[in-house]
Amino acid sequence: MTVTRTPSPSHSPRTSRVRRACLAAVASGAALFALLPASGPAAAAPHPARGPWSDAHYMPHPGDWRPYVLAPSGHTVAPRRILSTDPRGGSLSGDPRALLGQGRGTVRLTSTGDRTTSPLVTLDFGKEVGGRVSIRVAGASATPPKLHVCFSESRQYAATTPTANSGEAAYAPGCDTANIWNGYPGQPYTYDSDSHTLTFDPSHLPATVTDQQIRGGFRYATLFLDGPGWLDLGASSLRFDAAPKQADPAAYKGWFLSSDNELNKIWYAGAYTVQMDTWMPGTAKSWPYTPGEPDHADAVIPGADPGKEVILDGAKRDRVVWQGDLAVQAPVTYLTTDDTDAVDNSLSSLAGQQLADGFVPAESLVGQHNQDEIRTYGEYVTWFVQNHYDHWLYTGDSAYLKKWWPALTRATAWLESVRQQDPGGLIAFGNAGSCGHYGYSDCGHETYVNALYVRNLRDMARLATAEGDKASSGTYAERADVVAAAINSQLWDASTGAYRLSRETPGAYPQDANATAVLTGIAGPDQATRAMDYLHRTSWGTYGALTVAPSTPNASIKPFYEPLPSGFEASARLSLADPSGTQQARGLDLIRTFWGHQLAGDPGSTFWEKADTAGNPGIQQFTSLAHGWASGPTVSLTSQVLGVTPTGPGYASYDIVPVDGGLHWAQGAVPTPHGTITASWRRTAHGFTLTTRAPHGTSGRLAVPTGGKHVRVTLDGRTVWNGTRAVGHAHATSDGVHVYVDGVPAGHHTLTAH
Known part of the structure; x- marks a missing residue:
């Protein structure tokens, strides 16, 4: 869940300004590949013909849900087609389809110089994948060049032109950017921190060579040479390392199907996004990289059982566990694969990091980057409590609740200690130095954060009853009513018909404030309807619902498309008791529009971290396009539509x-x-x-x-x-x-x- 994070070096005020600029900027245009002629096996569609993913007129049939599943049935996958070839300063001979394992022979890549003039061949796996690439090397010149593979989740941000990705093409042609601070939008790309080198022994050819490092998320793999000489290449494949404990990742235990083909695809793309984020705990990324350090994902999630999976925030990056992302990923997991071991291991690893005063860090403390953020995100303490409540509700695991109950009470006590500092009885994290937010920096007394705290208190009341502590249960319930009343008296604007961002920013009425006020029951029926009408009237754009109305007078609050609060809004609309069905229909329209837009672009199978107002990935080449917090509709379609x-x-x-x-x-x-x-x-x-x-x-x-x-x-x-x-x-x-x-x-x- 990398978004506007301020205190650490990579999320310093300067970098945050870059991010805000990126959110407002229109991407400069996609780098286009020279496609092979659309004939023969090389031009095969990324998905089978006549299925829901390839046939625009596909009609769902009751009971026939399996064609929608994007996950592979095993852990070896092959590329679906050759997307492009480009000889550049070298040459290509033979049939590139040899890389698909089709026909006989090999394809020869010949380079006359370094990587800047090497021929390029780009493989398309047809959807987001992750793991270790293998390629058959059949022969090589006397002094062979090095063989590299570059990865990208999209064609738009695969560096193929000199200016793409802040100059990445000169170092890693065909890659997007997965590593902070090299090539982050607005910062120059100064060395190859993204491609992988496939090493082989020239005296032992032919041989199949396998990448020694995983790449967590990509759809396109571009092969290039570094140095003069030639290589003869044959069949390629990928060891699919996501969801490693699921022997058959396609064998879902839960499923959904409806009369709407688009909603069905969105449900399964959400399920697959979370599977793409599920890995072993020894595959995290440790930042910052030192200059010249190659890409790797082999750090360890602290406190996690090394023999069980964890659910990382994104397949490409950050590749650590985050509290807020789990708030969506865990329910998706319960409803699809039922891989509860992965949820348990993730929640436990974060709970084990709790500080002495009860504060719980938002993310896995992997590397200095994350250590620098140890107290940044007060909001995410509320998600820690919510995640454990949801775990108890979905699994009924009373032993797990008992194990972490003391941590939950300490975390809630920390939140209450912050609230007690305010005469108005609302939480603000400024004095605690924990203003970090999923989407914007606001140290004020926010509707959004306080609504989450009200839900925490109500959840804790129920959990305390389950633990046999009736006195604490009553205290939590009474406190929830007090905070809810304070929100309505201080943050509801009756003249506008919406909840304010905060006391300190009264002229902004954001999506998260109003959606969470509805979802947590703070808004009464009339308030809920007016708040949803306000958002629809002022904040809906071409690609979905914006985080704040474009007319908001506060220049520091910029609108963009954010999957997390958009999921809240869709769910809030589906929850309203509207006899006409208007609000519920708008909830589904929002899902079709925003999540359908993501599926219409690359990688066409998983959901994005964020999007800018032009509908492009919100942090350009750095954006994660398989980010679990964007999978909210999978939960809403099962829990509300079904x-x-x-x-x-x-x-x-x-x-x-x-x-x-x-x-x-x-x-x-x-x-x-x-x-x-x-x-x-x-x-x-x-x-x-x-x-x-x-x-x-x-x-x-x-x-x-x-x-x-x-x-x-x-x-x-x-x-x-x-x-x-x-x-x-x-x-x-x-x-x-x-x-x-x-x-x-x-x-x-x-x-x-x-």
Whole structure:
């Protein structure tokens, strides 16, 4: 989750200004490759024909979710096509498709000089991948040149022109930028800190040579030579090192499908993004690099079990565990692969870094860069608490909760100690020196941070009850009400109909403030509707919802597209009790627009760290294009559109409350500690039918939407709601938007609104 980070050298005020400038700048244009003729196997599409990823007219079919899965079925993958060739100052002979393992023979790359004149061949893996590249070297000149491979997540930022990526092409042609401070936007690229050298013994050819370092995230791999001479190259492949403990990464335990092809693709791209961020803990990046140091990802996540995976913030970079990213990545994991060991290991590694006063660092303390940020992010302490609550709710692991309960109470006490410094009763991190923020620097008393704290307190109240501490539970609950009231009295602007950024910045009404106020229940029904209407009216742009309205008078608060709060906004809209369905439909429109825009660009399979106002990656060549915090729609589509959410630990109790948002049908499966919950719903002109199956040991609340109408509702053929009230001793209620039936036992059930 590298964003506007200020205190460390790489996120100094000077660098932060560069980042803000990058967010406002339009990218200077994509570096285009000379494509091979579109004929034969080399021009094959990145995805199979007639599938959802290649056919613009593909129609989803109930039950047929597997064609959407982007993860490979094993851990060896091959490039899908030759994207481009360029002889430059050398030459290419033979068929480049030999690198795909197609046909016979090899392709010869001949260079007459150094890497600046070497021929280039770019492989396209068709989607984001990561791991170690292998290439068959069949022969070499008497004095062979060095063989290098460069990596890029996108064609736009693969350095192929002299000015690309601040001069990177002269050192690492075809690479994007993965290493701070060399070639960061606005800073010159002064040495090759991104390509990998594939070493081989010329006296033992032919041989297959394998990269000795992993590259965490890329779609395109560009081969080039350094030095005069020639190499004959054959088949290439990749050892897919992401999700290493998942023997079959494509074998999801949870899935989602709906009548909307675009939403389906977004769900699976979110799942794959988090898989691309899941690695062994010995593959982190340690910054800063010293000048001349080559790229490597072999640092160790402190406190992690070396035999289990962790979930890193991004596949390309930072490649450390972050609290805020896990707030999205962990629920995605629970709902897709159910790889709870990776979540446990990540949360434990961060919890083990807690400081004596209760503060919890935001990220893995790997290298000096992260050590410099040890107390930067007060916001992320709230995510530490939230992540452990979600872990208990999704897994029901009471032993894990008991182990870290003292750390949770200390972290909450630290947050409260900061709040107690303010006569108005709100948190601000200025005096604590912890103003770092996911997206902007504001040391004031923010709606966003305080809303997160209210949710922490309510979660802690419930966890304290689970731990048998009723007195603390009551204290937390009372405190939550006090802080919520302070937010509404000090930060709600009734004349505007929106929540302010902070007391200190009253003229800005950002996306995060208003979305989190709705999601945490601080906003009442009227406030929630007005806040969402304000954002739609003032802050929606071409590519989605901006972080703040472009008309905001404060020059230091710049609008951009940010996946984390955009996910909050989409979820907030889906949560509103709107009989007309307008807000829910807008929530799905936001998902289609913003996340669909990302899928329309490179790498076309995973989601971006951020985007600027022109719709380009927000930190240009440095942006991570497989960043887990951008996968929020995967959670929203399962928990709100399909409607399956845990309400008791480990789904001992659960809700299935669908939100159709204009869709015709949806279905899916959710893994739980008790077994799988399945749900399927369909809306027709005659009504709405929900079909569910739940395992033993669970009890659910089922619901059907009514569209604000008086409808008759039946459960398994028996009327439970006659249009105005419950009948037959049924535990049925209505809020005017849904009819709910409580206490539905395990097994198969059908709930129908007639």
